[in-house]
Amino acid sequence: xxxxxxxxxxxxxxxxxxxxxxxxxxxxxxxxxxxxxxxxxxxxxxxxxxxxxxxxxxxxxxxxxxxxxxxxxxxxxxxxxxxxxxxxxxxxxxxxxxxxxxxxxxxxxxxxxxxxxxxxxxxxxxxxxxxxxxxxxxxxxxxxxxxxxxxxxxxxxxxxxxxxxxxxxxxxxxxxxxxxxxxxxxxxxxxxxxxxxxxxxxxxxxxxxxxxxxxxxxxxxxxxxxxxxxxxxxxxxxxxxxxxxxxxxxxxxxxxxxxxxxxxxxxxxxxxxxxxxxxxxxxxxxxxxxxxxxxxxxxxxxxxxxxxxxxxxxxxxxxxxxxxxxxxxxxxxxxxxxxxxxxxxxxxxxxxxxxxxxxxxxxxxxxxxxxxxxxxxxxxxxxxxxxxxxxxxxxxxxxxxxxxxxxxxxxxxxxxxxxxxxxxxxxxxxxxxxxxxxxxxxxxxxxxxxxxxxxxxxxxxxxxxxxxxxxxxxxxxxxxxxxx
RNA sequence: CGCGGGGUGGAGCAGUCUGGUAGCUCGCGAGGCUCAUAACCUCGAGGUCGCAGGUUCAAAUCCUGCCCCCGCAACCA
Numbered sequence: 001x002x003x004x005x006x007x008x009x010x011x012x013x014x015x016x017x018x019x020x021x022x023x024x025x026x027x028x029x030x031x032x033x034x035x036x037x038x039x040x041x042x043x044x045x046x047x048x049x050x051x052x053x054x055x056x057x058x059x060x061x062x063x064x065x066x067x068x069x070x071x072x073x074x075x076x077x078x079x080x081x082x083x084x085x086x087x088x089x090x091x092x093x094x095x096x097x098x099x100x101x102x103x104x105x106x107x108x109x110x111x112x113x114x115x116x117x118x119x120x121x122x123x124x125x126x127x128x129x130x131x132x133x134x135x136x137x138x139x140x141x142x143x144x145x146x147x148x149x150x151x152x153x154x155x156x157x158x159x160x161x162x163x164x165x166x167x168x169x170x171x172x173x174x175x176x177x178x179x180x181x182x183x184x185x186x187x188x189x190x191x192x193x194x195x196x197x198x199x200x201x202x203x204x205x206x207x208x209x210x211x212x213x214x215x216x217x218x219x220x221x222x223x224x225x226x227x228x229x230x231x232x233x234x235x236x237x238x239x240x241x242x243x244x245x246x247x248x249x250x251x252x253x254x255x256x257x258x259x260x261x262x263x264x265x266x267x268x269x270x271x272x273x274x275x276x277x278x279x280x281x282x283x284x285x286x287x288x289x290x291x292x293x294x295x296x297x298x299x300x301x302x303x304x305x306x307x308x309x310x311x312x313x314x315x316x317x318x319x320x321x322x323x324x325x326x327x328x329x330x331x332x333x334x335x336x337x338x339x340x341x342x343x344x345x346x347x348x349x350x351x352x353x354x355x356x357x358x359x360x361x362x363x364x365x366x367x368x369x370x371x372x373x374x375x376x377x378x379x380x381x382x383x384x385x386x387x388x389x390x391x392x393x394x395x396x397x398x399x400x401x402x403x404x405x406x407x408x409x410x411x412x413x414x415x416x417x418x419x420x421x422x423x424x425x426x427x428x429x430x431x432x433x434x435x436x437x438x439x440x441x442x443x444x445x446x447x448x449x450x451x452x453x454x455x456x457x458x459x460x461x462x463x464x465x466x467x468x469x470x471x472x473x474x475x476x477x478x479x480x481x482x483x484x
Numbered sequence: 485c486g487c488g489g490g491g492u493g494g495a496g497c498a499g500u501c502u503g504g505u506a507g508c509u510c511g512c513g514a515g516g517c518u519c520a521u522a523a524c525c526u527c528g529a530g531g532u533c534g535c536a537g538g539u540u541c542a543a544a545u546c547c548u549g550c551c552c553c554c555g556c557a558a559c560c561a
Binding site: 179249401 | 487488489495496497509510511516517518519520521523524525526554555556557558559560561
């Protein structure tokens with residue numbers, strides 16, 4: 001479910017950029033290396049490659065069902081697309097003098113065949129094997145991040161050689177700055193092949209395998225073929241680059257990644273959007289609690305329509321904060337907001353207009369039905385306050401419902417009636433457009449019912465009455481069915 | 485003194501930076517409307533804003549101390 005929150009967030013942002021007329025390249029990917037995968041595969045008696053090859057189509061299928069409009073899916077096991085860039089990046093960091101061999105000492109449990117962290121130990125003993133791990137020292141390549149505290153602080157607060165990097169939300173930036181003040185440590189960038197086999201080999205040193213950071217972070221530019229003959233670097237160098245990630249990997253994206261890029265001579269991205277985690281019914285999702293919510297169950301509940309889930313995540317989980325998934329609340333939200341407020345509004349307006357023959361009249365020059373209007377909406381989305389943008393669309397919806405009751409168009413006659421209904425139809429056009437990034441399928445159905453085409457961009461569409469050729473609405477149709 | 489988030493009417497939240505009549509959604513009660521998906525609209529009940537001190541003419545908001553809850557990095561398909 002965590003993946004879904006992230007992909008929906010990134011998808012809404014991508015769709016918003018596209019609607020503004022930007023060319024967008026929306027890339028997602030999977031980190032498929034590491035000891036964990038290696039072990040999981042062993043446990044199933046298959047190779048790591050077989051394991052990840054089996055899982056990737058499941059992801060892709062899920063994203064398709066959710067309407068995630070990604071352009072590129074990059075896999076870290078892709079030896080043609082991913083590996084060459086990573087190895088080239090490694091060489092550049094090495095040439096820049098940022099990689100050095102250091103010895104790493106940790107507590108190693110021979111039973112688990114891996115290093116233990118504090119969390120894995122109870123009274124100093126391995127939880128699984130009830131014995132004290134031994135101190136083992138191994139040689140790793142380290143990325144000398146400790147030298148860059150000041151640089152990174154400047155990057156976030158002022159600039160680093162003219163480059164800026166913006167973290168959203170602000171609280172994460174504060175956290176990152178606090179982390180820098182505590183002093184940065186060098187980061188292990190490789191493991192001996194004996195302890196990590198499943199990964200990308202270190203160039204020029206066959207005894208070592210790259211650790212996750214150099215490998216996985218680089219996917220952003222390997223997807224563009226950076227440092228290769230199929231380079232499409234214009235999507236990076238000349239673009240506005242936004243990363244959307246979870247808080248678990250925030251510090252790596254906030255600190256290691258920009259430093260890596262800087263020393264490799266590649267520009268640093270513009271924005272880092274960090275989302276929180278989802279709990280389930282107020283508790284951490286875990287197998288043992290049995291409260292894991294599977295996205296496919298939610299899709300099934302709404303007959304395969306991804307929009308209730310997309311709406312819920314966008315509406316209930318402010319970007320950057322932790323959220324909660326609750327069946328009770330998604331159902332309430334579906335009934336009260338989507339079905340009663342929005343779906344019913346569309347229906348009552350279209351029914352009234354169709355009773356008059358479906359023809360639209362004068363919509364006036366402007367209307368206060370739009371509440372804070374497009375300016376506020378654009379500002380919200382541009383600042384990644386997606387929930388505010390969606391709330392605005394719902395404010396207009398509510399305003400329209402009030403307006404109908406106030407004007408009582410069913411009691412009006414002739415032009416007066418047509419004008420009120422045309423105003424409402426126009427307001428619904430704006431609502432539909434505002435919903436386009438969030439619930440694209442629903443927004444398209446609304447536009448179709450209104451008798452409009454789905455626009456590629458919003459250019460020239462956001463002024464009141466800007467659809468000059470729009471004279472007739474279509475047939476009403478239930479937007480959201482009752483549940484059960 | 486590890487770090488972070490939080491404690492506001494029955495539930496979920498906003499408001500706290502930049503003190504000044506405590507707001508929203510859901511639920512509940514009453515009324516209205518009848519175009520519509522038994523949907524919509526209006527009004528109302530309900531909170532000493534975790535606790536205790538302090539600053540101030542004035543504190544949910546600032547300061548000090550304390551208590552409690554939740555995360556700490558998700559394979560969970």
